[in-house]
Amino acid sequence: MEAKDVHNIEDARELIEERGLSHIKVGVFDIDGVMRGKYMSKEKFLSSLERGFGFCDVVLGWDVCDQLYDNVKYTGWHTGYPDATVRIIPDSCRDLPLENNGLLFLAEFVGEAEAICPRGVLRNVIKKAKALGMQIETGFEYEFFVFNETPESIREKRYQSLKPLGPAEFGYSMIRNSVESQTYENLLQLCEQMDMPIEGLHEETGPGVLEAALAHDDALASADKAALFKTYTKIAMQKEGKMATFMAKWSPDYPGQSGHIHLSVRDLSGAPMFYDENKPDNISDTMRHFYAGQQKLMPELLAMIAPTINAYRRLIPGFWAPTEASAGVDNRTCAIRLITGSEHAQRIEYRIGAADANPYIIQAAVIASGLWGVENRAEPEPLVEGSAYEHRFPNYLQLPYTLWDAAQRLKKSQIARHYFGDVFVEHFSATREWEEREFRKHISDWELDRYFEII
Known part of the structure; x- marks a missing residue:
């Protein structure tokens, strides 16, 4: 199976198992269109495919230089910068040819954060x-x-x-x-x-x-x-x-x-x-x-x-x-x-x-x-x-x-x-x-x- 053939959660599982990957990369785009993300262990990633996972909502509360906005309501020191739920998008799967053919998946914020998530707004x-x-x-x-x-x-x-x-x-x-x-x-x-x-x-x-x-x-x-x-x-x-x-x-x-x-x-x-x-x-x-x-x-x-x-x-x-x-x-x-x-x-x-x-x-x-x-x-x-x-x-x-x-x-x-x-x-x-x-x-x-x- 190739990355472009992944359309759902089961396809994603199959490709990860087929490649024997221990870690998978996940990325989200912030307010300025800057990609933020991390490596996730195979076990964590597979469980997150079903339920999503928590991603610190500071990603929606800082600028391109990681300086914290002091004038937004959604997040800040007043909320304690909690986690917001992020949904992994199975059909966004990409090969990473510059990283030993690992895999990348895009994600987007859901729940309350969806209202200001750039991808959610476009959707x-x-x-x-x-x-x-x-x-x-x-x-x-x-x-x-x-x-x-x-x-x-x-x-x-x-x-x-x-x-x-x-x-x-x-x-x-x-x-x-x-x-x-x-x-x-x-x-x-x-x-x-x-x-x-x-x-x-x-x-x-x-x-x-x-x-x-x-x-x-x-x-x-x-x-x-x-x-x-x-x-x-x-x-x-x-x-x-x-x-x-x-x-x-x-x-x-x-x-x-x-x-x-x-x-x-x-x-x-x-x-x-x-x-x-x-x-x-x-x-x-x-x-x-x-x-x-x-x-x-x-x-x-x-x-x-x-x-x-x-x-x-x-x-x-x-x-x-x-x-x-x-x-x-x-x-x-x-x-x-x-x-x-x-x-x-x-x-x-x-x-x-x-x-x-x-x-x-x-x-x-x-x-x-x-x-x-x-x-x-x-x-x-x-x-x-x-x-x-x-x-x-x-x-x-x-x-x-x-x-x-x-x-x-x-x-x-x-x-x-x-x-x-x-x-x-x-x-x-x-x-x-x-x-x-x-x-x-x-x-x-x-x-x-x-x-x-x-x-």
Whole structure:
């Protein structure tokens, strides 16, 4: 039996026995999309398949640097950081080719914690879609920079004068991907073996930046693959003595790293719902309402889409990132690119997302806003032709400029509360406010250089 053949608890038991494994790896994704987990003994794991197991709920109560949130209700010193129940997902089974062909299983929080578990939030949005007769398929595209550095060297250099995989811009370079073919081939093979196949991998424009397009799948499976891809790309690079970063914008000199999402919708029988040969650009009413909802709610849900301080460094004109909730047909200057053509290729590319977003949370926002558009028969703004950067947009399509402003918009959103629940909106908004407050404690080099002597 292979890992991809595991569909239920009995299959998982059979494969573990067949391989004679003494320990199995289990991972969950936290609020920021960072994978947390541990090795479990065979006996503990097999018993947990039936009943779940306790995982310290601090995973939902700290930031990317393991600093404890002081402003959330769900967990904290006031609750004593107890265990929360975690359910192992049998059909998430993956081989670990970088770890002597061990096995990895994903898990998700259940019970009270499910309301703020990123995977649980997305799963509930997908249920709403199915209730409306829609199946959502998505595929993630990621840009990421690779450096000939280690976790130790980047700290020694204080993140300055880093050596990228390539010395300068050379987009789609056949020279670079041939010279570095071993790195490319290692990543392609790893992703095949771990059931997160890459449809395309190439050099982007910027020193050492790559772009990977993951194969599309059902929305929940697609988010699993995206989250695993980010984690195991970093692992694969570090095992080669390199580092990959998915920061939204690591340098002011180069475009930011995107995390675009391609999305299509089928009805419950499998028929495409975005294509209508009798409509302009073959855009069906369902597709029109869907992207109109995404467009209208983008400013309101931006904290889920651009969830870090750094994400807002990317949203500036002229760097291949949208700055308003714009839409256009095959227009890469827009936040929403409508890809038209054949019945099965017709889709939406949601281009506002950066590589640093939590795949589960951003996808929940992308889908829910589209559902709202369909349910309310929303109508889009006029499509943008030419450069969206030169287009004037009404105020209600302007995006928040900071994470703090975006968090306030999300916290006040009744639509967000309807689709994601009050508990999630309160918790996630508070975590973004925390992120902003932590940032404001920092004195930057720019401030010291500007003010120390002169002011």
